[in-house]
Amino acid sequence: MRTTTNPFDDDKLREECAIFGIYGTPDAAAHLALGLHALQHRGQEGTGIVTYDDRDDQFHAHRENGHVGDVFGDPAVMEQLVGNSGIGHNRYSTTGDTMRRNVQPLFGDLEFGGLAVAHNGNLTNAINVREDLVRRGSIFQSTTDTEVILHLMATMSGSVVDRLISTLREVEGAYSLVCLTRKKLIGVRDPMGVRPLVLGKLGPSYILASETVGLDIIGADKVRDVSPGEVIVIDEEGLHSYFPFESAPSKLCIFEFIYFSRPDSVIEDSSVYEARKRIGMELARENPVEVDLVVPIPDSGVPSAIGYAEESGFPFEYGIIRNHYVGRTFIEPTDEIRHLGVKLKHNANRAMLEGKRVVLVDDSIVRGTTSRKIVEMVRAAGATEVHMRIASPPTTHSCFYGVDTPERSKLLAAQHTIEEMRHLIGCDSLDFLTMDGLYRAMGKEGRNNEMPQYCDACFSGEYPIRLKDHEDVSRGQRQLSLLRDAS
Amino acid sequence: MRTTTNPFDDDKLREECAIFGIYGTPDAAAHLALGLHALQHRGQEGTGIVTYDDRDDQFHAHRENGHVGDVFGDPAVMEQLVGNSGIGHNRYSTTGDTMRRNVQPLFGDLEFGGLAVAHNGNLTNAINVREDLVRRGSIFQSTTDTEVILHLMATMSGSVVDRLISTLREVEGAYSLVCLTRKKLIGVRDPMGVRPLVLGKLGPSYILASETVGLDIIGADKVRDVSPGEVIVIDEEGLHSYFPFESAPSKLCIFEFIYFSRPDSVIEDSSVYEARKRIGMELARENPVEVDLVVPIPDSGVPSAIGYAEESGFPFEYGIIRNHYVGRTFIEPTDEIRHLGVKLKHNANRAMLEGKRVVLVDDSIVRGTTSRKIVEMVRAAGATEVHMRIASPPTTHSCFYGVDTPERSKLLAAQHTIEEMRHLIGCDSLDFLTMDGLYRAMGKEGRNNEMPQYCDACFSGEYPIRLKDHEDVSRGQRQLSLLRDAS
Amino acid sequence: MRTTTNPFDDDKLREECAIFGIYGTPDAAAHLALGLHALQHRGQEGTGIVTYDDRDDQFHAHRENGHVGDVFGDPAVMEQLVGNSGIGHNRYSTTGDTMRRNVQPLFGDLEFGGLAVAHNGNLTNAINVREDLVRRGSIFQSTTDTEVILHLMATMSGSVVDRLISTLREVEGAYSLVCLTRKKLIGVRDPMGVRPLVLGKLGPSYILASETVGLDIIGADKVRDVSPGEVIVIDEEGLHSYFPFESAPSKLCIFEFIYFSRPDSVIEDSSVYEARKRIGMELARENPVEVDLVVPIPDSGVPSAIGYAEESGFPFEYGIIRNHYVGRTFIEPTDEIRHLGVKLKHNANRAMLEGKRVVLVDDSIVRGTTSRKIVEMVRAAGATEVHMRIASPPTTHSCFYGVDTPERSKLLAAQHTIEEMRHLIGCDSLDFLTMDGLYRAMGKEGRNNEMPQYCDACFSGEYPIRLKDHEDVSRGQRQLSLLRDAS
């Protein structure tokens, strides 16, 4: 069962980040480490925690490349992270930017005191704002768009909350944020609520987390989702809610249900696991095929394959076995290993597949490279027919809202018809879920094309938030003078 | 789907080792690394490769604590492991013996030249033989029983094969071995064939591997299982087979089918996945219960849960989600993390379980600590009834044949009746598969109590091979003078 | 012969930094590494290099704790430091500030492009300026005063040189600076020239270095000392010199001649070695004593002991042998090792000392702890009389101009009369050089008390530059919100 997005999954979209915050508990860091561990699938390159300890009036940080369990399993690290409040972050990064100084949360010593910020999403006007700030005299230390928020707040005036709200009015994009000051934990969700953020409670302590699984692992209860456009401020006096933006239509990312979130998470009252099963059932209804076995491509195809099998009446079987031990260093494999490719992670259950007609169920197709290798492997194991059913519409557009997508030219469905894709992948039939089928699985009557109920830009190309930096690329902006610094 | 035995699974029996060998291929080390990666589940503490390069007439080695993907994903390591033949090893180790010098393969410069040996299993008279060797003047460098084989061969005379056969006549136990010399790759399976060993071929190259998944990953074909008591010698002239022992009844470890082997392996013509499904079906027939959901304890309970669901007609659902990211350093968790325990690895799929009657299917119960926490978690998620079905008989005895088992006093089933166990675990009903049910699932009419068809000592206490060292423990043997050396 | 200031020398004053810059040579980094190696004695905690490569229009950096030979002896590091211009830095740090992000050169992406800065000295109003900058919106990443210069320049307007000159008018203190931009290498010496900085040339390339030994190692020629208050700008068009400050009296640190600089350096036309010999001769004239041997405390006491011997006519002998292998980790010795203390570094040459009257010559006394142990060791070796002569006046005041001095309460000479010091140290006689004797050794007629020719504040307490931050300490300033971050 998928709970992970392995860095070897280069044929998947990758969520950029997880965020987590907690206020007012004796051992904040241990709760943060556990919450980040439960959210590991949202970002695996690096992880960081900043705590604040009101006894010594001091912020403490540890940020490092690596998995949560490795970085924060070290007792020497944990015992330095004293404090009763804190925020944490897991991150993905694109090639060349794996510098440690980009690992969040970021921290600055501002006029009012220390401020730490962690961020899931993407600011679509970050380059523009950064240029203005540099002209004004701000010196950036990282290449993350998160640092824009820190510098804007430094140059604003007024209380922390005033500064934050003024800052948010300057930036555009899809984001969920957590901020930590000496006195406050703050959570923000962008006006359209593209990225998820949930509020929880454990005894007297409030928690903010990207997904409910971050609450489950520490035994916290979900209070509610943070609303689109909401700023939640938690301090000694309790919780305060602000809505500083004009009202905007909700645009939760529908891909959270298809792939990003863990199946055991609940987003805006929908179980991800059940949504995936219903997607599988819709897929079976829209695209039936006569087979002997319904086989998931593990782990992410499992719930939709169960739904597909249930609806179609054909048996669900593990015809492909996944090896979870793929180490991080196999990420840069030798040529010999690269050649063997997909087998590092998947192996055909030959005894099960031999002589059978098989339908493979997967969540999505990005580049299609893995799909092709898996079909080849399944055929080599003796399957007589190999059909493929994809539990989402064709992925035809890049995401600019915090997901690491290839350029359009690398997206198989942006370049090819379905029949061409079938041919390239080498399966006997290939079908995708329709857009309406997807919305039906989400409990709607279908997609409201006037005002889509979710952000589905990766399927539709309809971007609900302006892409300012992207549009400016051709205008020839100021070049950043970056320091290439291994350390 | 389980392919792994995570070190955090302290409530599982642990296989001690995997072995792999290849002869006559341009890049032996890459094939060894891949084969060992596919066999990672059999040993996760350390891994090692020794190659022989006939161009420079030199042996090359790298042995280190860690996962295969981490140790052999390093190009700097791989490029030193030149050679066209080699053997490799993954190992578990019990506490206190994680010294790097114990990581196999072991190597010695003998009269005839270099010899590397790797070993899966346990020699039951190793301490006795070691004492004789030390008296004779042999100096041991490790605490592994494998080194006994190396030293015995050094003190024998004749050809390598003569020395090996003479050596094997001196040792008792359950073992599969691979040996490498300048000219030969040799594989051995003990007279009763307790541990598996399979022969494969890739083009002109012969391969020896603990399981067929080691062949699959490099695209090799299975030739046949190495027979119990067989010595296979591979050299320039091809393959030679010797049977130097008196004929003995076959006693393959039945736990390989229950838990140790990967589901996609085939042992002695039986698919492990299908055996587990049939075990689940037998379990459903012997111990039916009226429920809403059949829920596996992932990953190892999945195939038997599918079988249970198929036979019982109740729906199979992922009511528990597994997080595969548990880092190695979380093995020594802080108190805070320990308290939260099982949640590092498993989370209840709350939306699925609420208000449901559930039967949990697991492969076995060792200490029972995890089972208790999972039942508690499933109840907390709102399940109205929680039944438990175990896909094997009660584990009542320790293994002395190469599996890391707790002492009998720690085995829940050795100390308690099933009703007591049910009470301790906190489920509404608890049932185990019968011994005959297990043998039926393996395709027999039942257990032949005169001459059991498998080694089932962990369930029956009937040990097919003499436990010489174990019997001598009370006799007060010579104490080893060991060096405590971190390096 | 002393060339080093070992970190174990906790009884010495410690120079805070070395700086080095080079413009227009094919392999700037190799020259920087060599120059910094020659200047290792000025700072041993960490070292850093920033280069600029005009082919890829990119800055490259490596900054790390450790010695130059260890950090930049790594070919993998060096091959990343491509470029034809660059600056480098060695640093000392006081306890608690050994954070890697404090290792210079510092770098910022300013409106005009990248800027790297490295600094030897101390800004005496850095905290005041920093507060203003934070209020304005600047976010500091380090705790070094150097960062103030970077931020001031970011908030100024005009060309790089305009911004730098405006910045220098805002700061007070003793400093030598090197700056690197895409087009320029810039060197600055503070208005009074407290810290040294020398200009050299190697073929067409200009070099800036803290001492001439940095030129010698790469075979460069000395052009001249940078003048007090001079800003030197080197670019494609050659060298430009600016004098933006009002004229001020020269106040070179006299301790550079006593201890900080290498003996083979030449500062403002004076050979350091010869200055030390003349100091020893003055010391012999002022404080003669009848002995059998003149014994230096190696390495720093050697040249003055040679001068003392020459002047007094008593033989110079190595009665104390120094072990140069004291590793960095012995810095935090176990109790057992601490107890044995001074012997890690010095051993009495027993055969030489036995039965002899000895005068020990050392450069200065700070805390006096080492002096006491050495006298004890020399007596234990059988010396019949142990006299001590110090080649400088009593060190009675802290330095605020870039030297790591203990607080006055820890300075032996600030708390005790010379007779008390003699008693505490346990020698038969103790004498210091007079202030006039010191100035005579420097070629003056004596100290001009109206307008001393050097900064001698550590002996006289007369501070030529205002100590603004120090004076404000009691006024209760804004507290920095610092992040305690091991990484």
Place this chain on the structure above:
Amino acid sequence: MRTTTNPFDDDKLREECAIFGIYGTPDAAAHLALGLHALQHRGQEGTGIVTYDDRDDQFHAHRENGHVGDVFGDPAVMEQLVGNSGIGHNRYSTTGDTMRRNVQPLFGDLEFGGLAVAHNGNLTNAINVREDLVRRGSIFQSTTDTEVILHLMATMSGSVVDRLISTLREVEGAYSLVCLTRKKLIGVRDPMGVRPLVLGKLGPSYILASETVGLDIIGADKVRDVSPGEVIVIDEEGLHSYFPFESAPSKLCIFEFIYFSRPDSVIEDSSVYEARKRIGMELARENPVEVDLVVPIPDSGVPSAIGYAEESGFPFEYGIIRNHYVGRTFIEPTDEIRHLGVKLKHNANRAMLEGKRVVLVDDSIVRGTTSRKIVEMVRAAGATEVHMRIASPPTTHSCFYGVDTPERSKLLAAQHTIEEMRHLIGCDSLDFLTMDGLYRAMGKEGRNNEMPQYCDACFSGEYPIRLKDHEDVSRGQRQLSLLRDAS
């Protein structure tokens, strides 16, 4: 002042090892670490300690590449080395053999219990004995000749002392040994006493050390030198002395006085420092020259230069300054750094040398590469005449007794006349000490050519001990099957 043999000194002979042992003191490891630190100059590649703790009846070890201060400055390492007795070792190694498993002391679990052995010197029949042992069934783990002793002892019978004495009768060579068992510390010096070994006492604890400086650092008193051919056994009952060999003439290595030993050591009642001064005086008498300055090549040339200056009446001055910071990684310098060569370590004191006639004094010439560069550097600094005087006879032969010497073809004096050498080095005159002059400086009337009082084979080619392995090289022996194992 030289106390070190820096690995960058590739133009010096290198002592192979230091040994140290202590019996019966509460914190043996701290004393061992200090003693090894004082003996660092005898071996800098790796260091190791084995202790025995009679409370837990356990041996403890740590062996690692690196300097003593770095390896044993780590408190985590030291706290594991519990015990009241122990032995330690510093080692040099020739290229390719820097494997960690070669770091001594070696350890074996023999019939009578644990045995650790450390060794300074070289067994001249080690390969022959090793072959016999391998034929017999011994498995070697290292490539050190020390392991021969361990294996011989394992195959002998009788008490530890009986086994050791029988073993010593089988081996030939120059060696000092320390051995540790559960009950005993044993020291051995070869029959001719080529390598030094001294007995000390600290309270009730006996100590064995390569040089007296190892006693000085822990405050121990020298009892006496261990005699040539003596076996000293220290246990609960005190000290026992055995002389198992036939009487042989004493042949202490004369190079210990010229270069290997620290100047503050005393060997067989001679102060090394004073011996070197007398050598310098002899040199001045034999080879006078009219100069302005006597300049040592630091550090090793300092005492003989002082002697030369004293005898000649010309002033002693530090015309060359040594930088002690040369890191270990500069050992493999980049091309740029290699080109600059000698300047990493030595710099001309230009102000001192300019316009002067100079005599440079060095201890010996091996390859001559450094000498040539230093002469060039001194000339470039403006010296008008550069004469060179060497404080030993020409080094014409390789050492086979535990010193790392180049082959004869690389020894400058083996290939060239003195006039040719002078020309190659580029000095105005070059003279060496005569053999008789050397013996006179040692207090003899001259060399007794019938029966030389020291081993002077490196000057004379007269090898007092048979070179069995060396003679057999052409006979084509069995090839070792070695494992190339980075770990």
